[in-house]
Amino acid sequence: MQIFKSPTESLGDLGAQSVAGLIAAATDVAVVVDGQGVIRDVAFNKDELSLELDGHGRWLGASFAETVTPDTRAKVGELLRDAVAKKSSGWRQLNHPSPAGQDIPVSYSAINIGRDDRFVVVGRDLRQLQAMQQRLIAAQQSMERDYIRLRHAETRYRLLFQVSSEAVIMIDAQSQAIIDANPAALALFDESAPQLLRSTFASHFDAVDTAAIQNLLAEVRATGRDNSVRAHLARDRRECGLAVSLFRQERASLFMIRLSSRQPLLDAVALKATALLLRYFEVAPDGMVITQHDGQVIKANQSFLEMAQLTHEEQARGGNLDRWLGRTGADLGVVLASLRQSGSVKLFATLLRGAYGATAEVELSAIALSDGDRQDLGFAIRNVEKRLSAVTPSARELPRSVAQLTEMIGRVPLRDLVRETTDVIEKLSIEAVLELTGGNRASAADMLGLSRQSLYVKLRRFGLAEHAVGEEDNDNDE
Structure with a gap:
């Protein structure tokens, strides 16, 4: 003091x-x-x-x-x-x-x-001061309530902006730069949000229509009245209607532009056929998957989700099909290479791995789906476990055909596969020689360059001789 x-x-x-x-x-x-x-x-x-x-x-x-x-x-x-x-x-x-x-x-x-x-x-x-403090607190609470109401209103309008099927774009009236666009507008321009927000509005339209668009924006800004014009997109020359409105926000003037594209209307039959195809995709007993060119999942049906032990489509969307299909980094690479070369793959045998470790034998067919510059892939995956024998063949059991041997590729080690291939060739050679000699084992041994005893061992091994002992005495030695 x-x-x-x-x-x-x-x-x-x-x-x-x-x-x-x-x-x-x-x-x-x-x-x-x-x-x-x-x-x-x-x-x-x-x-x-x-x-x-x-x-x-x-x-x-x-x-x-x-x-x-x-x-x-x-x-x-x-x-x-x-x-x-x-x-x-x-x-x-x-x-x-x-x-x-x-x-x-x-x-x-x-x-x-x-x-x-x-x-x-x-x-x-202090009563006057207390009254002022109370009024200040009441004013602050009122401002907070107004702020909350504004936030709620902004959330509702933002949600409406995002889910609207009509393409809507906000641009700055001074620079004509795009400052916001809803998903429908991104799909119309076929652009991502960062690329679109860095560009000017008129650059996305044909150069012939640029003057008409500039005149429209200038007229709406001068008069404040809504107006519209038609223009063509620069990407695919598609005609669009532009409806422009002017509004102010925080001392800045903004244009809200609604775009409508003329699309050919499908007749009732085509619409019904499309609906049936979509329904078939969802309820098909085989797994159906649509992916990008690199195998990233776009859409999958319920059958695939069940085979992959997934509960929701969102768990599959965005993931690579390689996570569930065959040997990681191998089988899908072979399929993608075949699709790039020939455009389709049929009855490719592989495995499907579930999210919790379950595996299933499947056949995969795939096709490339082209849409302009964009290429997606369609996969049909069928569970074929019921076709396979319930008894697993022993290591010594030989495949009955080359097709059966081919199915073993990717499931057994290369060393075992080579051994099985050699056995198949030996068996086929012995069967051919026996057919040529009319069953004469002595002549067959000479043609094969084997001793009779070695031939008898192989006959017993391959199951081609009914009697393992005494066969030599029953053969003619001519």
Whole structure:
């Protein structure tokens, strides 16, 4: 606290009456208390405050602490102790009970006037400040409620903007740069959001229509009235209708442009056929999958989800088919290479791995689906486990045909596959020689360059001789 530098010279020798008037005029309430905190005198600057706090003169002779509410009585002792130690205390808010029922807040400071048994406690009525604070809080709460309502409204309109089937674009009226576009507009221009948002609106249309578009935007900006024009897309020369509206947002002018593309209308028969095809795709007993050119899944039907042990299509969409099909990085690569070369793959034998470790023998057929510059792939996957023998052949059992041997590729190690191939060739050679010699084993052994005993061993091994012992005695040696 800073006091007068020369009070005697500037204020003179003021009497007690002058000081009392000065204190009463400078504060809303002033109380003189003794060392025990008992009120010895009191003064009010406002009559209404005097009536509310001391209407019946009950403060004189009462303890100052008894005039405040119980929750603020401890602050009275702190005021007086600070006044003794520091000559004056800091400001503390005390609340006085009011006959009207609402407490009256008053900010007090105690001043030591130089006598050990006397303190002057001056106070300022805080009701006006409290009312302003309450109004400020109410205004803040009202702003928060308005902000929440605006956020909800923005969320609803943003959702409507995103799900609308009509292409809508927002562009800056000054620079004509695209600042926002909904998914329908991205699909119409066949662009991604980052690429579209970095470009000017007119650059996506044919150069012949650029002047008409510029004139339309200038007219709408000058008049403020909605208008429309027709123009052709630069990508595929498709004709579009442009409906332009002007609005202001945060001191900036923006154009909202709605685009409608003329598409050939399908007749009822074509629509019905399309619906049936879509229905077949969904309920087909075979797994049906549409992927991008690199095998990334776009759409899959329920049968594929069941084979892959998935519950929702979203679990498959965006993933690579290689996660579930055949040996990772091998089988799908072979299929994709064949599709790029010939455009189709038929009855490719492979495995389908489920998300929880289950495997199934499947046949895969695929075809390339071209749409302009874009190429997608269609896969049909059929579970063929029921076609396979329930008994797994032993390691020594030989395949009955070359086709059976081919099916083993990718399922057994190369070493075993080579051994099986050699056995097949040996068996086929022995059968051919026996047919040529009319069953004469001695002549067959000579043609094959084998001893008779070696030939008999191989006959028994391949199951071509009914008797393993004594066959040599039954043969003719001509």
